[in-house]
Amino acid sequence: xxxxxxxxxxxxxxxxxxxxxxxxxxxxxxxxxxxxxxxxxxxxxxxxxxxxxxxxxxxxxxxxxxxxxxxxxxxxxxxxxxxxxxxxxxxxxxxxxxxxxxxxxxxxxxxxxxxxxxxxxxxxxxxxxxxxxxxxxxxxxxxxxxxxxxxxxxxxxxxxxxxxxxxxxxxxxxxxxxxxxxxxxxxxxxxxxxxxxxxxxxxxxxxxxxxxxxxxxxxxxxxxxxxxxxxxxxxxxxxxxxxxxxxxxxxxxxxxxxxxxxxxxxxxxxxxxxxxxxxxxxxxxxxxxxxxxxxxxxxxxxxxxxxxxxxxxxxxxxxxxxxxxxxxxxxxxxxxxxxxxxxxxxxxxxxxxxxxxxxxxxxxxxxxxxxxxxxxxxxxxxxxxxxxxxxxxxxxxxxxxxxxxxxxxxxxxxxxxxxxxxxxxxxxxxxxxxxxxxxxxxxxxxxxxxxxxxxxxxxxxxxxxxxxxxxxxxxxxxxxxxxxxxx
RNA sequence: GGUCCCAUCGACUAAUGGUUAGGUCACCAGCCUUUCACGCUGGUAAUAGGGGUUCAAAUCCCCUUGGGAUCACCA
Numbered sequence: 317x318x319x320x321x322x323x324x325x326x327x328x329x330x331x332x333x334x335x336x337x338x339x340x341x342x343x344x345x346x347x348x349x350x351x352x353x354x355x356x357x358x359x360x361x362x363x364x365x366x367x368x369x370x371x372x373x374x375x376x377x378x379x380x381x382x383x384x385x386x387x388x389x390x391x392x393x394x395x396x397x398x399x400x401x402x403x404x405x406x407x408x409x410x411x412x413x414x415x416x417x418x419x420x421x422x423x424x425x426x427x428x429x430x431x432x433x434x435x436x437x438x439x440x441x442x443x444x445x446x447x448x449x450x451x452x453x454x455x456x457x458x459x460x461x462x463x464x465x466x467x468x469x470x471x472x473x474x475x476x477x478x479x480x481x482x483x484x485x486x487x488x489x490x491x492x493x494x495x496x497x498x499x500x501x502x503x504x505x506x507x508x509x510x511x512x513x514x515x516x517x518x519x520x521x522x523x524x525x526x527x528x529x530x531x532x533x534x535x536x537x538x539x540x541x542x543x544x545x546x547x548x549x550x551x552x553x554x555x556x557x558x559x560x561x562x563x564x565x566x567x568x569x570x571x572x573x574x575x576x577x578x579x580x581x582x583x584x585x586x587x588x589x590x591x592x593x594x595x596x597x598x599x600x601x602x603x604x605x606x607x608x609x610x611x612x613x614x615x616x617x618x619x620x621x622x623x624x625x626x627x628x629x630x631x632x633x634x635x636x637x638x639x640x641x642x643x644x645x646x647x648x649x650x651x652x653x654x655x656x657x658x659x660x661x662x663x664x665x666x667x668x669x670x671x672x673x674x675x676x677x678x679x680x681x682x683x684x685x686x687x688x689x690x691x692x693x694x695x696x697x698x699x700x701x702x703x704x705x706x707x708x709x710x711x712x713x714x715x716x717x718x719x720x721x722x723x724x725x726x727x728x729x730x731x732x733x734x735x736x737x738x739x740x741x742x743x744x745x746x747x748x749x750x751x752x753x754x755x756x757x758x759x760x761x762x763x764x765x766x767x768x769x770x771x772x773x774x775x776x777x778x779x780x781x782x783x784x785x786x787x788x789x790x791x792x793x794x795x796x797x798x799x800x801x802x803x
Numbered sequence: 804g805g806u807c808c809c810a811u812c813g814a815c816u817a818a819u820g821g822u823u824a825g826g827u828c829a830c831c832a833g834c835c836u837u838u839c840a841c842g843c844u845g846g847u848a849a850u851a852g853g854g855g856u857u858c859a860a861a862u863c864c865c866c867u868u869g870g871g872a873u874c875a876c877c878a
Contacts (some may be wrong), residue, residue, distance in 0.1 A: 490809090503875095599816075603816050606818070720873060
């Protein structure tokens with residue numbers, strides 16, 4: 317049987333990086349085995365529904381390079397792929413469960429249930445729904461139940477969990493997991509608004525959609541026995557389960573918004589590249605080999621195996637993500653990066669330059685930044701005259717006689733035919749040697765006058781890109797200011 | 804608290820009974836050098852603790868400790 321997996325988010329907001337990892341692992345697994353990866357929208361909670369969230373999810377996943385074989389957008393033979401469009405199915409199957417005595421009607425109000433649980437909590441025990449105390453078809457009897465329903469009373473359908481059994485299932489990542497039914501609550505399957513709960517809907521859909529492997533986050537592990545019970549109640553064959561380790565905050569709690577960005581959108585707008593995010597997130601849980609860190613999507617697909625996925629949670633550490641980001645930035649072409657730089661400049665309201673000039677800046681800075689957005693700041697002097705001069709740098713490299721030493725060199729710069737970095741380098745080197753100086757004795761003052769700061773690309777490369785006119789103008793300006801004691 | 808899950812350097816991971824416990828990020832040092840980076844070389848750093856099983860344990864079993872998840876008419 318060919319592999320069919322699904323990513324089943326609820327459209328309640330932005331896509332979380334943990335969700336991205338789950339989607340990615342489903343995708344990698346499916347593609348590794350030449351199977352299908354399906355997107356199903358689980359919108360059974362009408363209170364938390366967020367408009368456009370589902371479209372946004374698809375857009376973000378597509379940005380990441382994850383395409384689904386079947387989805388609300390694309391359709392497929394097992395649709396609809398939105399749970400709110402499958403209500404009839406859930407209702408029908410819930411009714412089937414009732415008729416088999418695997419589920420029952422319950423009429424308790426929210427207040428009654430709160431009270432029931434509070435009472436138990438006070439005695440220090442479980443806080444379960446008590447089947448023989450609540451108002452339900454067990455305590456009320458068949459005819460009273462029918463009457464209530466006929467009269468239009470609100471009801472839910474609850475799973476009839478068997479008394480004293482052990483429920484075991486095999487998890488591909490964790491091995492056998494066993495839970496006693498006495499620890500399982502009579503879970504609500506169908507809510508009073510006619511919508512199914514997650515438990516019913518996901519089991520029904522996974523079965524109906526022919527899902528072979530349920531790959532989801534570890535937070536679902538404790539409720540999996542309920543799902544096993546449902547498969548049994550329906551008499552359906554179960555898919556295989558694989559519960560992925562959680563993504564963690566620095567303090568090892570489940571990754572959450574409170575401790576930094578977790579929305580994939582935030583990483584996109586921060587300027588991370590898809591290759592970096594996918595490579596990083598992909599390796600949060602396993603590594604196909606012992607001594608390789610850089611993986612393309614294709615290589616991840618090739619090397620993916622659920623059996624290799626770790627059991628323990630993984631801390632989401634931005635330092636390594638940034639390293640990937642810097643690495644991938646350097647793999648982009650200068651042309652591509654220049655285009656990105658132009659977009660960045662525009663968004664900052666800065667005047668752009670010719671593509672040619674931007675590419676030259678990229679060449680100078682691509683090994684000095686992790687993000688394109690750093691360039692307008694780090695290379696500010698490539699866009700405008702330095703607004704200020706670093707005082708420490710000034711103090712360290714500007715000596716009493718610097719002006720006298722450098723003036724003749726400036727004259728040489730004025731007269732040279734070629735204003736290229738190689739020519740500038742040779743000219744300066746000759747000059748320095750004749751004067752009995754060291755190259756760095758003049759390079760630093762030059763850097764100071766022209767860029768205003770202590771760090772940057774190679775000085776002669778920088779001068780070449782800036783051009784003779786601009787360099788000389790900056791030098792003159794600096795000297796004038798110096799004479800006026802304004803520096 | 805009940806139940807379940809988990810445990811290799813600070814972080815991500817490799818080693819599925821036999822390795823000087825490997826790699827990457829970060830950190831430190833050196834090289835390169837024209838500053839900052841990039842790059843290169845080297846270094847610090849881990850099997851939570853205790854019992855077993857075995858000729859041999861990071862690996863299998865048990866206990867302890869620690870951490871996490873979950874206990875809704877949310878997913």
